[in-house]
Amino acid sequence: MTTPSHPPEPEPDQKPSEAAPDPLALVRSRGYLFLLLVAAVIGVPISAVAFGFLALVNTLQSLTYKDLPRALGFHGTPNWWPIPLLVVAALLVGPIIRYLPGHGGHEPARGFVASGPTPAANLPGVALAAVVSLALGAVIGPEAPLIALGSGLAVAMLRLTRKTIPKQANAVVGASGSFAAISTLLGSPLLGAFLLMEMSGLGGSMLGVVLVPGLLASGIGALIFTGLGSWTGLGTYSLTLPDVPHAATPDAAGFGWAVLIGVAAALTGVGIRWLALRLLSLVQPRRLTATLVAGAVVGVIALLYAEWTGHPASGVLYSGQSALGPLLTTSAQYSAGALVTLVVCKALAYSVSMAAFRGGPVFPAMFVGAAGGIALSHLPGLGVTAGLAMGVGATSAAMLKLPMTSLLLATLLLGSQGLTVMPLVIVAVVCSYVLTLRLTPKPAAAPAPEQDPAGSPSG
Structure with missing residues (x-):
């Protein structure tokens, strides 16, 4: 990744004026x-x-x-x-x-x-x-x-x-x-x-x-x-959601759902990352053949989803950025079972893709969380908008480990309705973030760079 790290710590023998710039x-x-x-x-x-x-x-x-x-x-x-x-x-x-x-x-x-x-x-x-x-x-x-x-x-x-x-x-x-x-x-x-x-x-x-x-x-x-x-005439490709349903004022049931969604998102995120890292350890030593297998596996997952649910295979493919709006507006056309199947298939394809392809982790995490939150809204005490917002925030926090960014992703996405559900999203994000840190093992040492056939690093 490519952003600057914070300035280096001064050496013990440095003077304060030499330690860091003013x-x-x-x-x-x-x-x-x-x-x-x-x-x-x-x-x-x-x-x-x-x-x-x-x-x-x-x-x-x-x-x-x-x-x-x-x-x-x-x-x-x-x-x-x-x-x-x-x-x-x-x-x-x-x-x-x-x-x-x-x-x-x-x-x-x-x-x-x-x-x-x-x-x-x-x-x-x-x-x-x-x-x-x-x-x-x-x-x-x-x-x-x-x-x-x-x-x-x-x-x-x-x-x-x-x-x-x-x-x-x-x-x-x-x-x-x-x-x-x-x-x-x-x-x-x-x-x-x-x-x-x-x-x-x-x-x-x-x-x-x-x-x-x-x-x-x-x-x-x-x-x-x-x-x-x-x-x-192509649009701006910005992350937006049109026609967000009205969100009810948070109540005790909503905060209970916030805790449950936070825990579920943490478990889901940790599982996705664990599988992706395990698959990555298999892909790296045999990059060409393993990437080929990974591509076919993602395609098969999308095929199975389409055959089982009757919904387009594209729901499992791609980042999910442009699919968030249609998922919300057509959520009534999805049964709870179809949404759960979508979450499982998207999460599996997400893990495999992270191990073999190149891109970022943000938007698929948001889509998995959104689909999960909408699926849970079929149960009593949880509205569609609140479920989507908490799912997006909590799953993003689990995958990114960036709590403030995850909170803003979920609330700004919903416009004015995001302000209404923000207290619920905060609880869900905090629960997900803390539990994710507790469940995540200490990082292992980074592997050696991949070698080209002549034995020198390829990068």
Whole structure:
């Protein structure tokens, strides 16, 4: 992952003046004004690149899943269609991860990891692996590749103006690029800011130093996203939910449901991550063949879901970002059994995809939580809107381990109704987050990089 980590701790023998830079002095310096100018400028091209990335993925999804089978003479998309689609994805993604620098980006099964701006040499592999994975049906999100691409492109553009760049300026500009790339996708620059702050551990006196350029870049980016969406007629690809049902005022039953959903989400999230990491340990030593098997498995899961429930296989595929709205508006067409089947199939495909493909963990987690919350709303004492909000927040907290971001994801998604259910979401997120930390074992040492046939690292 590609956001700056917080400044290093001073050595014991350092003087206070040498230990860490003075944030106030940094903000007053001419160099910081230059960074603000850079952040404003890079927000334009990076937001345009992010918009193009999302537009390309959306177009390829429609072409490969809907248009191609009809062009081949099928009436609609056959339930088995995801199997060859994902096999093709695996045939492309496996070599990209194996042979291109950077291994196609960070392993999504390991969650978000702050590791600084993406090296320029790694950007093609990150972009290619993500586009193929997202476009051809892997259950993975676009946010992690966008963060990686935004940081790498920002630093690369800065290097065009200066040969030597201070490490701190490099980190600030990289973070600004990530802000610009991700903020509008999540529906709010503030939500993007919370995501990047929590995942990178930024805090204290240096928070504002990094945050202000990032917010400036994301604000410029929001304007570019909106303008391009209007000019092209393609929309902005932001995370939104139309026609959210009215939410009742929280009561005692609602808080009871919040605790139960928090516990269930933690158990689900821990199980998804455990399976993804176990599968990852099997995929890494045999990347090409294992990725091929993983693609076929995800396709079979989607086929079984479609055959069992009568709903389209696409419900199991993809990130779930664009499917959240239709799931909510058509929830009455799903029985409780169909929703439970959707949760199970999506969670399994999510685990397999994180082990073999490239992308981010946010949107599939939100979709799993949303489907689970809507399924539970068939029981007494829980409304659809409250169930969806608590499911989204609690499952996101379990998968991301970012409680504030998870709370905002669930509440801002629902607009004005999010304020009504916020107390319930807070309880669900806290229960899920605490239980997830209790259930998660200490991380093991990271494995050695994958080797190419000549024996040298492929990245």
